[in-house]
Amino acid sequence: MAKKLKAIVTLQLPAGKASPAPPVGPALAQHGINLMNFVKEYNAKTASRIGEIIPAEITIFTDGSFKFRLKSPPTAFLIRRAAGVDKGSSTPNRDKVGKISRAQVKEIAEIKREDLNAVDVEGAMLQIAGTARSMGIEVVD
Amino acid sequence: MNSQWIEVAIEVKPEDADAVSDLLQQYGHQGVVIERAGHFIETWEDEIPPVDKLEVRAYFPADASAPDKRQQVNDALKYMLGGRQVSEPKFRVLDEQDWAEAWKAHYFPFRVGRRTYICPQWIDPNTLPDRRADDVLITLDPGMAFGTGTHPSTQLCLVAIEDLLEGRPGLQVVDLGCGSGILSIAAAKQGAVYVLGLDTDEMSVDVTLENAVVNGVGELIHAQHGSLASLLHAARRFDVALVNILSKVIIEMCGQGLGQIVRPGGVGVFGGIIMDQVGEVEEALRQTGLEPYLRRPSGEWVVIEARRPVD
Structure with missing residues (x-):
């Protein structure tokens, strides 16, 4: 089922080391995202690739839900x-x-x-x- | 902790986003943000229009080095981008409080398991219409520490605590990676006689101690800076070990003797595990002398319970 989008945000972060500090905090809090959930999931999925920059493309919906996918390093x-x-x-x-x-x-x-x-x-x-x-x-x- | 940050934002064509973001990576704190200029799209997921302009943003602390960094960003852009069409960088000062408060506005009271009720500290629990006498009420100010209770893995751990501690007062519990202290508080409020919360993040230790006092279990919870190594060094063993961290960290700790912190007959609760990592974690748990006996799934997350056999 299609959902209405609020924003698409790409965060280029050091693998396994995302934190609620900038850039994650200001980028996601303004859209009402549960940024702790994002941080934990991002770190879980990238922990084995420490030392790389792994972009996460986050699709944020108007109902407050979001999903993200990891992309290849820049x-x-x-x-x-x-x-x-x-x-x-x-x-x-x-x-x-x-x-x-x-x-x-x-x-x-x-x-x-x-x-x-x-x-x-x-x-x-x-x-x-x-x-x-x-x-x-x-x-x- | 910095109380203010400098945000630098540059509008670029999509084809220039990589070059600009690479440049800002060198100056920004922990990465960059790339977002459609104008921010809000308001369209259907399957009807996304093509992007014509992006905004690349980075942040650095508003400390004594900020003016130099600002100059360096300006200079680097001028030299590196040459003929590319990008906007003049826009700088603005950002209060850390701005986004911390924005997150709070999206945090509501909610129930987990049979009787655990999580309530943000800034909401009076007496105003909750569905409050019951036997609720395990946890009031929480998650601050910047992990453990707001909204993550599926944390919720699964809270349910595990209900099941493991009900009717068994007097247990000794360790919460490895205590974060906001949510699991420690749940254990203390359900009969644990001693809870040791450990975290490698000093801020988490402070937040756990503050939340323990607010919840009236300050005397039962002993939070301190530390890790598995400090437990092993002191040869500490617990009836219940709560380890809601990440698969990779759990597997590493298994190799360091994680099983030894669970007393014979005791139980470990392991969270932060994605479904496809379950097999690997369970094998590591076996290697450290624990016997996995229960998987608690929620979406793509799983919490594993494992028992240490009686010697």
């Missing part, structure tokens, strides 16, 4: 992890901060494929490579 996080760098370049055109291989790009594309609009892995790989370049991370063979 592309930029996966690229930074693959390149072994903490952050991207502030001047990506001039300064490169790291490298990732095509194989790593493909690996990330496989992880992200469900969440990207690409029709196939090759299309997803093009998007991933573009994001890497915009972060000052080179894609090498």
Whole structure:
């Protein structure tokens, strides 16, 4: 049965470490969500992936109920992890901060494929490579 | 605890949301929020219109470092985003109280099990129309600690406490991961002669002690900062062990000797377990010398009860 939506909120949080503090508190309390329930369930579902950023897409209904699904880690996080760098370049055109291989790009594309609009892995790989370049991370063979 | 936070909000096109959120991850406290600009949708679930603009938000404490962080966010946006069309970042100061109060407004008195009645502290229980003489009334200010009583796992634990303690006064109980103290209070109010509440979060210990006093069982509940290790070190054993945490933590604690805190013939109540994790948790419980004998399901959550055999 369809329900009327109040909001769709995506929280990008460290796996297993959600708490009622910001950003969860202000993001969910304004919609009347039982944020403790969300926090506990999010931590339960992501506890085995500590160290990753796991987005949760929360669909909030007008009757106060909500549901959420976990999504794949953000592309930029996966690229930074693959390149072994903490952050991207502030001047990506001039300064490169790291490298990732095509194989790593493909690996990330496989992880992200469900969440990207690409029709196939090759299309997803093009998007991933573009994001890497915009972060000052080179894609090498 | 910070009393105020700075919120930074940036409107972006959907294709730029990833880049902006990645940037804000570096400055924000524990992650970022991405929401449809304008917030409220008011449409049917199966008729969601395409997104044309998103708002990315992050929060950092309004402390001495806030002006520097604000400048850093502004600078980083300017450099990293180049030609992308994003709005100027909007900053505003947010009282922590704002959202804590918003949550309270959605918290109502409710019944659990046969006679447990949970009532927020800010509501007078004498005004409850369906109050009965034999109710186990628990008044609670959950604050920022876990255990509001609305989570299915906590409710299952409350039912387990009713079943295990009824007609058996004088039991000694440990509540590992006591949170708001809701389970400790339920046990103390149903005849437990001694309840030890432990939590690794100092704030939870304070909240448990405050809630115990408010509920008139302050003398029975002894809450302190601690974990399984401190119990094992002191070789403490209990008639009932309440462990409403998470599967992963329970399994880890089983490997550290969790079963030893239950006296022979005593019972452990284990919550925070998702249905598909039941088998793994039960196996870990067996490995630590406990015999699972009951599953209490509610939705996708399960509470497992396990007994320690008499030596």
